[in-house]
Amino acid sequence: MSATTGYIGKSVKRVEDKRYTTGKGNYTDDIQLPGMTYGAFVRSPHANAKIKNIDTSKAKAKRGVVAIFTGADLAAVNGVPCGWQVNFKSGATMKEPKHPLLVADRTKHVGDPVAFIIAETREQAIDALEAVTVNYEKLGCVTNPAEAVKPGAPLVHDDVPNNICYDWELGNPKAEVNEAMSKASHVTTLEFVNQRLVPNAMEPRSYIGSYDPVHEKYTLYTSTQNPHLIRLLMCAFVLGIPEHKVRVVGPDVGGGFGSKIFHYTEEALVTWCAEKIRRPIKWTSERAESFLMDAHGRDHVTKAEMGFDKDGKIVALRVNTFANLGAYLSTFSTCVPTYLHGTLMQGLYTTPKINVDVTGVFTHTNAVDAYRGAGRPEATYLLERLIELGALEMGMDPVDIRFKNFIPPFDGVKQPGYQTQVALQYDSGNYEGVLKKGLDMLGYKEFRKQQKEAAKNGKLLGVGFSTYIEACGIAPSAVVGSLGARAGLYEVGQVRIQPTGKVSVFTGSHSHGQGHETTFSQVVADRLGIAMEDVEIIHGDSDSVAFGMGTYGSRSLAVGGSAIIKSLDKIIEKGKKIAAHKLEASSEDIEFANGKFTIKGTDKSMAFGEVALTAYVPHVYPKDLEPGLDFVSFYDPANFTYPFGCHIAVVEVDKETGKVTLKRFIAVDDVGTVINPMIVEGQIHGGVAQGVGQALYEGVEYDEDGQISNGSYMDYCMPRADDMPMFETGNQVTPCPHNPLGVKGAGEAGCIGSTPAVVNAVIDALWSSGKKVKDIRMPLTPERVWNAMQE
Amino acid sequence: MNVKINMKVNGTSYSHEVEPRTLLVHYLRDTLRLTGTHIGCDTSGCGACTIHLDGKAVKSCTLLAVQADGHELTTIEGLSSNGTLHPIQEGFNQEHGLQCGFCTPGMIMTALDLLHNNPKPTEEEIRHALEGNICRCTGYHNIVKSIQYAAKKM
Numbered sequence: 001m002s003a004t005t006g007y008i009g010k011s012v013k014r015v016e017d018k019r020y021t022t023g024k025g026n027y028t029d030d031i032q033l034p035g036m037t038y039g040a041f042v043r044s045p046h047a048n049a050k051i052k053n054i055d056t057s058k059a060k061a062k063r064g065v066v067a068i069f070t071g072a073d074l075a076a077v078n079g080v081p082c083g084w085q086v087n088f089k090s091g092a093t094m095k096e097p098k099h100p101l102l103v104a105d106r107t108k109h110v111g112d113p114v115a116f117i118i119a120e121t122r123e124q125a126i127d128a129l130e131a132v133t134v135n136y137e138k139l140g141c142v143t144n145p146a147e148a149v150k151p152g153a154p155l156v157h158d159d160v161p162n163n164i165c166y167d168w169e170l171g172n173p174k175a176e177v178n179e180a181m182s183k184a185s186h187v188t189t190l191e192f193v194n195q196r197l198v199p200n201a202m203e204p205r206s207y208i209g210s211y212d213p214v215h216e217k218y219t220l221y222t223s224t225q226n227p228h229l230i231r232l233l234m235c236a237f238v239l240g241i242p243e244h245k246v247r248v249v250g251p252d253v254g255g256g257f258g259s260k261i262f263h264y265t266e267e268a269l270v271t272w273c274a275e276k277i278r279r280p281i282k283w284t285s286e287r288a289e290s291f292l293m294d295a296h297g298r299d300h301v302t303k304a305e306m307g308f309d310k311d312g313k314i315v316a317l318r319v320n321t322f323a324n325l326g327a328y329l330s331t332f333s334t335c336v337p338t339y340l341h342g343t344l345m346q347g348l349y350t351t352p353k354i355n356v357d358v359t360g361v362f363t364h365t366n367a368v369d370a371y372r373g374a375g376r377p378e379a380t381y382l383l384e385r386l387i388e389l390g391a392l393e394m395g396m397d398p399v400d401i402r403f404k405n406f407i408p409p410f411d412g413v414k415q416p417g418y419q420t421q422v423a424l425q426y427d428s429g430n431y432e433g434v435l436k437k438g439l440d441m442l443g444y445k446e447f448r449k450q451q452k453e454a455a456k457n458g459k460l461l462g463v464g465f466s467t468y469i470e471a472c473g474i475a476p477s478a479v480v481g482s483l484g485a486r487a488g489l490y491e492v493g494q495v496r497i498q499p500t501g502k503v504s505v506f507t508g509s510h511s512h513g514q515g516h517e518t519t520f521s522q523v524v525a526d527r528l529g530i531a532m533e534d535v536e537i538i539h540g541d542s543d544s545v546a547f548g549m550g551t552y553g554s555r556s557l558a559v560g561g562s563a564i565i566k567s568l569d570k571i572i573e574k575g576k577k578i579a580a581h582k583l584e585a586s587s588e589d590i591e592f593a594n595g596k597f598t599i600k601g602t603d604k605s606m607a608f609g610e611v612a613l614t615a616y617v618p619h620v621y622p623k624d625l626e627p628g629l630d631f632v633s634f635y636d637p638a639n640f641t642y643p644f645g646c647h648i649a650v651v652e653v654d655k656e657t658g659k660v661t662l663k664r665f666i667a668v669d670d671v672g673t674v675i676n677p678m679i680v681e682g683q684i685h686g687g688v689a690q691g692v693g694q695a696l697y698e699g700v701e702y703d704e705d706g707q708i709s710n711g712s713y714m715d716y717c718m719p720r721a722d723d724m725p726m727f728e729t730g731n732q733v734t735p736c737p738h739n740p741l742g743v744k745g746a747g748e749a750g751c752i753g754s755t756p757a758v759v760n761a762v763i764d765a766l767w768s769s770g771k772k773v774k775d776i777r778m779p780l781t782p783e784r785v786w787n788a789m790q791e
Numbered sequence: 792m793n794v795k796i797n798m799k800v801n802g803t804s805y806s807h808e809v810e811p812r813t814l815l816v817h818y819l820r821d822t823l824r825l826t827g828t829h830i831g832c833d834t835s836g837c838g839a840c841t842i843h844l845d846g847k848a849v850k851s852c853t854l855l856a857v858q859a860d861g862h863e864l865t866t867i868e869g870l871s872s873n874g875t876l877h878p879i880q881e882g883f884n885q886e887h888g889l890q891c892g893f894c895t896p897g898m899i900m901t902a903l904d905l906l907h908n909n910p911k912p913t914e915e916e917i918r919h920a921l922e923g924n925i926c927r928c929t930g931y932h933n934i935v936k937s938i939q940y941a942a943k944k945m
Contacts, residue, residue, distance in 0.1 A: 013884055020892025021880040021899065023827015023867035030826035122817075123810070202831045202839060202893040202927050254829070254893030255927050287832035513891030513928050682887050682933060689930030713836025713925070721921035721931040726914070750930075 508548015
């Protein structure tokens, strides 16, 4: 590819693939350090139990055991913090019980760590587990958030009445919403569970802690989405160790989907123990432990009502949700059902009155936090199920009712952003556009004919729609701070031009599958008019990257990419001064294009590489200018970005067995400007598969003892290759008006839009055969669908 | 207690003493330091550890190292030759068949087995062959296309 070819908008093949396809990836568990030991956890087999005593003496005597730590050894160590403070309606601070690294007195969910064994080998550590004796007094437990708030329910934390972490509401005053609802000509009501999911990144979490006594320096290798954030939380809030003496490295990371954002107890523990035993310690989660300990997603028990006028216009929305937070507050758990869920209740519609009421509840279960979409899938599910069920109940077409209710198109430049009833201001949108495109791709009229034909042949087909919006690149810092965030949400981008004109880019974003090394290189090469091969992206190491907030919430390009652009702008500005001096012109007269600094209107120019060399060999150089060409920028966005789209599912339901087959899936997503269409489509595909997984296959089942009864790949059903069709993707571009690239974010869209489309399709199939089923609990297993058909 | 084993991995002969309980995947990763073979679960459900034993795809977490004694193994590291990617590796790059890369070695080794036995598989046959391998990133769409790409080239 020639140096000045535009890279933006092209499906450039990924530069990171070679190491992954040849087995040369470097994930945390692949790393072996000299003298490394291995850790294993004794975990509570009970959901709620008093620890009466722990005897580690036999285990300590086992071959190869180096050390054993219990909660008593860590009495003076803080727990891991929660990163977002949500207040009660009364203004009181949320309840925030300690989340200890090891439990000393009472375990609060199955898997709670009780002792940490360190041995010479992995096998010896596991052998020693069985030699630890723990005497428990088993107590009663509660796992359902709607049950946990009832008087008399077992308490997770003795000092948290009714297990309520906070109550919270947003939108119009309840009285106004109630009045609008009472005047509605039709009210559609759904009481449902948005079930608990396991993110299931394919790489299990893995950590290596090490300590160098000579330099008094700690290193943590961690499968994380945000190394700097882990360093900050661990140093400042948990271990009280100096941040400049801690290096956190997130090497290749095998998927995250949210679950590797959070600061986990095991990360802090291996770091703390490494200093105690003066040897490196590796701990890698087994998959069974992942099911118990990786923060889960969703788990809402909800009642929602949507009121319509006689023409199908939405007049009011009322939502009451019990959000399960688990036994302890994970890093961002508290903001997911509130600021990432309640704030999305406007959807794409002009609903004039909205009230959403959320109670965050502790239960004797594993922590729940952000999982791909985080709050937005729950909001979208609720809205898209209600509007489509409302259409069915009123005898309207599910497409017509959406066109009636859409917010009209606005670009955020000539027309202002759209102010919702629930705090957000949408940046730009053309909602009817994505639905129209989706209908074209589907062939809607033709489908309805096919559906009737199929019915004659005894086949049950259904189509379901979902027109969603999401909020990405959560920002700006001042706003999220006022809402309770305990961190800023900017990003850092450093661009270092080497003397020969080659470029090293240091980003605080972290790739764990998103292809940043390719997309960011495209952006940088394009702006500088150089070859992509001359750009390297460096991420994931707190010793080389200045700072960073990491990758989640589809923020990397919108926030991290914008920070890189800021640094590029500074480089071009400085390059103009250097070129102007050499070319004996004024810097105002220099323009930069296609990799050249040129005096406007002349053919006198300097190539980018020459300017770079001059910056480092400043013999003929402006008097007041520093040598070098290297800038770090922090970018704090002006607003969230708001991608949106239309997802359409076509299903066939087997009348005899209730089995649902996904026949077609159409996704039209508007994620703003697209840098690499291949990568964006890949993100959509993966998100859709996870969203379909929630609709049809996945869900954590806790039994009455608080045990996960499907905690393995033998039992927890994830989408496999033969469950999925080829996806049909389309796109529309409505640029984001407030960031330099016009990008909005694509990581979560597929997972947010898809779930209700699939469930709506099954409901449509049933209604088309005369079975007026309002809801089937997800996942829609054959048994549940079959039972629904018998009613 | 330890048992002596000999095997050929990616064309090189190895001889080591191992504990009889050592899983083959741990031997490959820890002793031979061939870390391209991954461990994604503990129930033989995910397929990230798939390698070839005497030319057939097997899950190396389901075999003991001693069971591989005397056999010939190929891991992901042994697939490309002289820096030239195997058509399946090339296909995964060309068709964006990977994101985080963790399942990829297992996917590629499974695909290789499929294409050995069925050089021109249908989409349905490809999807069926991948049943024992989980990918959480791609939704399988581009993995199927990657294997179709390789089938055309091989």
